[in-house]
Amino acid sequence: MAVAISDIRAGDRLARLWRRSSSFVVGSTLVALLVLTALLCGVVSPYGATEVLPNAILQPPSAAHWFGTDGNGMDVFTRVLYGARYAIAIALPSAFVMVAVGVPLGLIAGYYGGVVDEVLTRMLDVLRAFPSIILALAVVSATGQSLVNVVVVIGLIDAPIFARVVRSEVISIRRSDFVASAVVTGNPTWRILFVHLLPNTIKGAAALLPLRMAWALRVSATLAFVGVGIQAPEPEWGALIRQGAEYIISGQHWVAMFPGIALVIAVFGFNLMGDGLQELTDPRLDVRK
């Protein structure tokens, strides 16, 4: 009985969430699907991720190979599933780098102002005016092409965005009474920053996270497609599309098409989730008119 009641409540809550932001619900579902694929691809997929099938080279989609096979005789369906692992392995750690670098920077810049603030704002101006994908391309190709480099570079390029959001929040509450009382009771500065200010300023940054993860996925796939970053035979979606590009003109579309669809679904999921999260947290957009 108790279970049934909580079930009703959960369903109720979901319905209310759906009314407030359907994009959040759909987006989170897609992201959950991605995580599930990443976890289960080893179990579900019919072949190995880099298993070569010498009798099945560049086969069109069929019952044995749902998405066909590529020029090396690898099963595209399997490789697309395994690509989910790369997506997670890029999105999560680079989001971690963005937050771990950006948020403290924003706290410090907002709290102290002055030179730190000035430098940060300048850096942001530079980044805003410059296509970040090209920056990422140039830096990754120069620093060496590994998963770790891709993640770190993407995280660092995006960190200032988080710094800016946190900074403006800190500036808006820096003069409030609870900060002043924390100062006069003798809290050390790090405590004021991370215990008093952080919880009050993190909401905007958190709502930004899925959108920036979508961006991280796009950039890493773009890098791989151009030939910088993760390379075939690793089953990264961008690298898979790169493999398929040469078969497009002759009409073997499946090698490039299916990993692209997977990439779009993943990026779209994160974007929807982020859009929904902003809908839920931004009271300005809640005005129904």
Next chain:
Amino acid sequence: MLLGVVLVTFLLIRIGTRDASLMLAGPFADAAMLERIRSNLGLDRPLYEQFFIYVGHLVQGDFGLSWISGRPVIDEIRPRLVATMELLLPAFAIGGFAGASLGIASAFRYGSRFDHTSRFLSLLGFSVPTYWIGLMAIFLFYSVFGIAAAPMGRIGMASFPPMPVTGSVLIDGALAGDWDVVIDALHHLALPVAILAVIIAAPILKHSRVIALDVINSDYVSYARSCGLPPRIVRQIVVRNSLAPILTLAGSELTGTLAAVSLLELIFAWGGFGQWGLNAILSGDFAAVQGYVAVIALFSIGVFLVIDLLVLWLEPRTRS
């Protein structure tokens, strides 16, 4: 700002690069040869000295010599830039106009089915990678339907390129009165321009919708409404007030579009500035990469300047 971009990329690339002389000399070079390459390129000097030498030349319009072709970077960039603009400018005009009008239109119909559909489409357009949609379009329109031109450059193999005057095949062809070339060039432009326009329209739609919503919910629009002004006039007020922020936003989108253009050029073998820049990045041609980055930064500054002037003209409030 330009200095900032140049400094940041200079440092990032130079600190990160493995010894460039090793890469250029190939695996069979001896120590003396490596030394000679290093001193030729000035790599044996301290980093700050290299930077000042580079900036000193840059302000005189000297982008240095390409490490690989040995030609002046500026001579490699100039003709290719025209090819890129042939793609970028029409696509931006079409995509920007479509995005802004759809965005404002959905703001007026907030919460309606039209609004949801256009938002959904813009988010989808936002999530689709440029290069992938390019490949799929080539597959559909070239391989399957056979109506698009071959994705190999700006004109077909049967056409003779016209005498270069402006560098744009389109304009040069028209100047020479060679209408076959003009039509051929238009045929080659159609697909990449259409794709690029869609890519540009998506973010502009998303943002202009929010901007127009803010204006619609503002006090002065409520006031205009409550004064009983006809909806047509109210709509005019909203559009005029949204225009300046949308323009500012479109400016920053335009600079971001340079990445999308580069990727599309790669797919369509366009031979423009973007493709050249990507190749420079891949081959580790440091001077060319720096030139690529500097031109993009210059282009952004130019765009922001033009936009600022336009906003000044549009918005009397900003004139003080």
